[in-house]
Amino acid sequence: MKYKDLITTYCVGMLLWLPWIFHAQDVRTFKGELELQKYKGEASYSYLLKDTDTILNGPFTFNRSNLKALLEKEDVSFSIQGQFTNNYPEGNWSFRFNEFQSSDNNAVEDYRYVVNVDGNQRVASGNLLQGRPDGTWTIKVQQIKDSEVRQVDFNSVITFEKGVPQQSFRIEDQQQELVGRFLRNGLAHDKWTLFSDRELDEIESWYFDEGVLQTIEANSRNGSRSIPVFKDLNTRTEVISLGEKYMKILEFLLSDSDARKVREGGITYLLTTNEGHYQNIDDILSALGSSSFSPEFKVVVPFYPLASNEKEAIDTTVAYYQKSRSISDFLLNDSQLNIRKLSDQDVRSLEDEVAAITENILQPLQRVDEYHKDDILTHIEKDKIIANLWENGISQLQDFEKYKISLKGKINPEDNVFKVLKIISEQTFYRLEEIQATLQSKIDKQVKQQEAIALEKEMVTRHNYLEELGERGRADSIPTLFFEAIDQLKNTAEDKLKAYSEIENLEKKLEFGRTLVHCFEDYGKIGERVLKLPEQQKEIHEKYMDAVWNPFIATLMDEMVKKRIVSAYDDVLIPYFLEEINDGLACEEAKSWMNMVDLTYKQLLILRDEDTRKMERKLKKEKDPIVVLQRFKVPVVTNQD
Amino acid sequence: MIKKYCTYLFFVVICFFVSVEVVAQEEQPTESKFKEPVTKLWINTYGNIRISKRLFWVAQTHFRFEETESTPFAGQVGQVYNRHAIGYIYSKYFNVSLGGVLRLNFNTDPESVDRNLVPEWRIWHQYMFAMPLSSMMFYHRIRIEHRWTQGFEENSEYIFRNRWRYMFKAKIPINSDKFKPKTFYVSPEAELIMQSGKAVIGSPMEDLRLHASFGYILNPRMTVATGIMYSQGQTLSDASVFKQNWTLRFHLYFSPDFRKVKNKLPAIHLDD
Numbered sequence: 055m056k057y058k059d060l061i062t063t064y065c066v067g068m069l070l071w072l073p074w075i076f077h078a079q080d081v082r083t084f085k086g087e088l089e090l091q092k093y094k095g096e097a098s099y100s101y102l103l104k105d106t107d108t109i110l111n112g113p114f115t116f117n118r119s120n121l122k123a124l125l126e127k128e129d130v131s132f133s134i135q136g137q138f139t140n141n142y143p144e145g146n147w148s149f150r151f152n153e154f155q156s157s158d159n160n161a162v163e164d165y166r167y168v169v170n171v172d173g174n175q176r177v178a179s180g181n182l183l184q185g186r187p188d189g190t191w192t193i194k195v196q197q198i199k200d201s202e203v204r205q206v207d208f209n210s211v212i213t214f215e216k217g218v219p220q221q222s223f224r225i226e227d228q229q230q231e232l233v234g235r236f237l238r239n240g241l242a243h244d245k246w247t248l249f250s251d252r253e254l255d256e257i258e259s260w261y262f263d264e265g266v267l268q269t270i271e272a273n274s275r276n277g278s279r280s281i282p283v284f285k286d287l288n289t290r291t292e293v294i295s296l297g298e299k300y301m302k303i304l305e306f307l308l309s310d311s312d313a314r315k316v317r318e319g320g321i322t323y324l325l326t327t328n329e330g331h332y333q334n335i336d337d338i339l340s341a342l343g344s345s346s347f348s349p350e351f352k353v354v355v356p357f358y359p360l361a362s363n364e365k366e367a368i369d370t371t372v373a374y375y376q377k378s379r380s381i382s383d384f385l386l387n388d389s390q391l392n393i394r395k396l397s398d399q400d401v402r403s404l405e406d407e408v409a410a411i412t413e414n415i416l417q418p419l420q421r422v423d424e425y426h427k428d429d430i431l432t433h434i435e436k437d438k439i440i441a442n443l444w445e446n447g448i449s450q451l452q453d454f455e456k457y458k459i460s461l462k463g464k465i466n467p468e469d470n471v472f473k474v475l476k477i478i479s480e481q482t483f484y485r486l487e488e489i490q491a492t493l494q495s496k497i498d499k500q501v502k503q504q505e506a507i508a509l510e511k512e513m514v515t516r517h518n519y520l521e522e523l524g525e526r527g528r529a530d531s532i533p534t535l536f537f538e539a540i541d542q543l544k545n546t547a548e549d550k551l552k553a554y555s556e557i558e559n560l561e562k563k564l565e566f567g568r569t570l571v572h573c574f575e576d577y578g579k580i581g582e583r584v585l586k587l588p589e590q591q592k593e594i595h596e597k598y599m600d601a602v603w604n605p606f607i608a609t610l611m612d613e614m615v616k617k618r619i620v621s622a623y624d625d626v627l628i629p630y631f632l633e634e635i636n637d638g639l640a641c642e643e644a645k646s647w648m649n650m651v652d653l654t655y656k657q658l659l660i661l662r663d664e665d666t667r668k669m670e671r672k673l674k675k676e677k678d679p680i681v682v683l684q685r686f687k688v689p690v691v692t693n694q695d
Numbered sequence: 696m697i698k699k700y701c702t703y704l705f706f707v708v709i710c711f712f713v714s715v716e717v718v719a720q721e722e723q724p725t726e727s728k729f730k731e732p733v734t735k736l737w738i739n740t741y742g743n744i745r746i747s748k749r750l751f752w753v754a755q756t757h758f759r760f761e762e763t764e765s766t767p768f769a770g771q772v773g774q775v776y777n778r779h780a781i782g783y784i785y786s787k788y789f790n791v792s793l794g795g796v797l798r799l800n801f802n803t804d805p806e807s808v809d810r811n812l813v814p815e816w817r818i819w820h821q822y823m824f825a826m827p828l829s830s831m832m833f834y835h836r837i838r839i840e841h842r843w844t845q846g847f848e849e850n851s852e853y854i855f856r857n858r859w860r861y862m863f864k865a866k867i868p869i870n871s872d873k874f875k876p877k878t879f880y881v882s883p884e885a886e887l888i889m890q891s892g893k894a895v896i897g898s899p900m901e902d903l904r905l906h907a908s909f910g911y912i913l914n915p916r917m918t919v920a921t922g923i924m925y926s927q928g929q930t931l932s933d934a935s936v937f938k939q940n941w942t943l944r945f946h947l948y949f950s951p952d953f954r955k956v957k958n959k960l961p962a963i964h965l966d967d
Contacts, residue, residue: 602915605743605751606948607832607866608787608825609874611915 081112088116090341093132110138110343119152124171128155134338136182141343148179149335157200170201178335185345186217193331210328212349219351225324230257232324240352241265242296248320258319265293265354267304272315281312289356292433296325296351302428303355306442325351355433360472367472372426374479375419381486382412390497401496404489411457415482418443422475436471451478459485502560509567513551516574520544523581532588539632540581546638547577573641580635580644583651587628594623594658616666618673622682623658630679646689653688661686724935729927732939736760736768737924739944743782745952753780753792761803768943775799780819788827793820796840802847809847817842830872836862836886856892858901866910876914883907888928897934902926908944918948 081100088097095118102109119131131154136147154173161168175198180191195208205228212223218240225232234246242265248258259271270281283304294300301322305313316322332348339345360368385391385408395402421443425431444450451461451474459481465474520543527537550570557563598620599612614620631651639647661669669685676682683690742754755778763770780794796817802809821838840858845851864884871878888902908922924942929935 602952603745603787603950604874604912604915604918605745605782605784605790605950606741606918607874607912608834609827609832610787611875611912613876613915 083112090116091337093134093338094118095132099138109141111140113137114342121169124154124156125169128153128173138343142185143182143339143343143345144184145181146179147182149177149338151176152198154198159200171198172200173198174207176331178331180214182345182347183216185339185343185347187212187214187347188216189214193328193335195331208327208331210331212328214350217346217350219349225328227324227327230320230324232321234260234262236351237264240350241293242267242351242353246321248324250320258321260321262353265352266291267353270312270316272319279312279315281308281316283307284354284356287354287356289358291354292357293352293354294433295348296353297329299428299430300353300355302425302430303433306425306430306434306438356435358432358434358436360432364470364472367470367476368422368426368431371419371472371475371479372423374476374483375416375423378479378483378486379416379420381483381490382408382416385486385490385493386412391493394496394500398496401493404493407457408486408489411459411482411486415454415457415459415478419475419479419482439471440474454478454481457485458488499560502564506560506564506567509564509571512571513554513567513574516571516578517544517547517551519578520547520574520581523578523585527585530585532585535629535632536584536587539584539635542636543577543581543584543639546635547574549638550641569641573644576641576644576648577639579648580639583648584632584635587631587651590655591624591628594620594655597659597662616662616670618670619658619661619666619686622673622676622685623654626677626679626682627654627686650683650688650690654683654686657686657688727935727937729937729939730930732925732941734762734767735773735940735942737942737944738947740947741949743948743950745950745954747954749784751782751784751950753778753782753794755779763805771803772801773803774801778819780821788825790823791821792823793818795819796842800844800847804847807847810849811847813845813847813851815842815844830868832866832874834862834864834866836860836864838862854892854894856890856895859889859891860886862886874912876912878912880910880912881907882910882920882922894931898929898931900929901931902928906942906944908946910946916950916952918946920946920948922946 081102083098083100085098086096088095090097093116095116097114097116099110099114099116100112102111113135114137115133115135117131117133117135119133120129123129124131129152131152133150134148136143137145139145152171152173152175154171154175157170157172159170161170175196176194177196178191178193180187181189190211190213193208193210194206196203197205197207206226208225208227210223210225212225213220215238218238219236220238220240222233222235229251231249231251232246233249234242235244237243242260242262244262246260246262247256250257253273255273257273261268261271266287267283268285270283272279272281284307301317304316308316328349336345336347339347385405391401391405395405422439425434440451441447451465454461459478461477461481464477464481520540524537524540524544527540550573554563554566554570557566595614598614598616600615601610602613603609604611631647631654634643634647672685673682676685680690737757737759739757740755742752742756744752744754746752755776757774757776757778759773759776760769761771761773762768776796776798778794778796780792782790782792784790796815796819798815798817800813800815802811802813817840819838819840821836823837824835826833826835838858838860840860842856842858843853844856845853862884863886864882866874866880866882868874869879869881874880884904884906886902886904886906887900888904889899890901891899904924904926906922906924908920910918910920912918922944924940924944926940926942927937930938
């Protein structure tokens, strides 16, 4: 029995190992061309395949050098060496980036050519633990002359423990050197000092107390200046990295001149440069595996949490600001408006107003937008915001009245700053929108006037065409009543033109003008049809002629058949058609008139060959054109005018 | 075509003169005697009724009046004609007809004691040529009649004669460049009627009619005309005596076509 148990235990044990067995995959090796961001060269590394992911594991080398390029002109080479453990960079890593030219001092030693190089070299080396710096990291930028280091342009030595900077650090360039220290938790502490190679004394000192920057001291030949920063900080605080965000907070806090001093000072410069070098390396490591390679200098800043209504107010402010900005950008850059303002006083003053609003309201609001983007609104004192944006604080806001942005009654002195900003941005947006509408309507008006001119030209052309048709009618010597109808059509058009010219309202004028253009076009077509009527009449007469043999004269004689139909057309319908015109055919009736005339003509051609005896009987003595049209099955149109 | 007609005309005229010459030789009158002209009034209706594409029915009724002592022109009824025939349309410009005539002759001699009314029978055939020239129309008509007449005396015998008629006529439109409804026209006309037969001794020229009329085409089927005609001819009994007439004439021409439209349509063009 015991023996059996043993086998079972063994089997279960083996089954438990199965997942591991299936997962324990071969370590593979890659050797070949690799392109990584801007770097392209020969790489060699080991990796595992997990599902479809490549997990780097083992030594890693990636380098490039080209002797031919070096000899001909310049070689941009690099060498990266290290190792990965389970996709994390681990252990010793070294980075080298060169830009070398071959120097003139070359030699042949034994059986080899020794080519000396000139140029510069960036090197970084240190230890990594799970992708984070651990131990001392050194980054150097050196100038090389004849294959020897001639000068160090930059040097940074920082000690880390599991990514957290420790103890003291040193960052230097050619002219200056920054020395400082950290607490074990990475917070900046004590005095950070910048020495200059040219000056005996320190030129800039930042005094930290457990991450809180107390004072900045700047020394120059003109004397020293002490800038208080977060002295006596007794609010809630938060730890952030010493980086761009921290600089923005300082800029808000300090006066412009002090802020500039800090921004342009040596400490900021060295910190920023150092940050850049770390970022470069992090970019490479992150592209290969998982890493977080940064100096991670920690500082403490005040923290003013935002209530939800405040957050809302900020979002609204930013949204209004952005809309206002796009309106202002449009209005200030619109070429049509820029031309227009040269001749139009109103446009110019509105444009000036937009420029003033942009400068005095939108620019300050833009900073709020930036604070929001930089996420520093929780680190700056609310009460200082207004004064920071507008020199004279809240009282300055009353001046906006001159831009017709009235805040009276909308803002109270005790109001929350974000509510105030929201109202300002909102009112500014409304005002800009209003100005835009005014300017737009001016532009529109101009466009409309141009349209009116075009319409008028069109109308005159079409009116002239009617005149031309009348003359053509006279020249063709058609019966008087036809060209008189065309004359009447022209008179009707003239009456309408007169009515058009009497309209004051541009909008209504345009609307009427557009209908008139179509109307006159129809009148033209009607005129053409009137000119054609005698011809059609003749055609109908011919169609209704029948040749009859007269044996006494021995001649075929034409005789009109269905005389009642033809005479109804001649004596009732044609006069009716012309009368409709002479009574001042309305524009809306024009199309129906044409339709009626066309259809009548077509019907007459058709009726010739149809059995119309019944119709002819009914047509006897019929003088009413409406009835005749009905008999001819033509839809009836009556002039409503 | 015209040339043909002209030649034909020439022969007719030659025959006429030859005949006159012959008469002159046989008789020996010193001079011809012309009777006083008699005035007459003719009212003629000419029906030309289409019965098929090529055939038509000729139906003519003429009322002839003549003067009495008291009334010129229309004093008394002279003759009533009924002329019928079937015509054949050969082409637009040529047709022939054949038919019969019943003429009722009234005794117009006021002093006569004989019968007042006697019938006269004829068989007739005619050949009608039409010639368009410019806007005018010219016509040649040859009509040959075989007639049986009798005098007014009781129990008088029928005598048989042939009549040879040639008519030349023009129609000239006045208010139009062609013949069409509402056209006025003038029509000069000359007809020579010769006769032959046992009873005809020296008087072959029965009648020479010169007629000028003025017509109006109401529509293709109806035309009216009126005119004056002068005529003269030898009397049958005495070749040297010529009778003369002045006749007022009224004509009504009608040509109905009772065929159905579908039959009628192609016919109008005949073969032109």
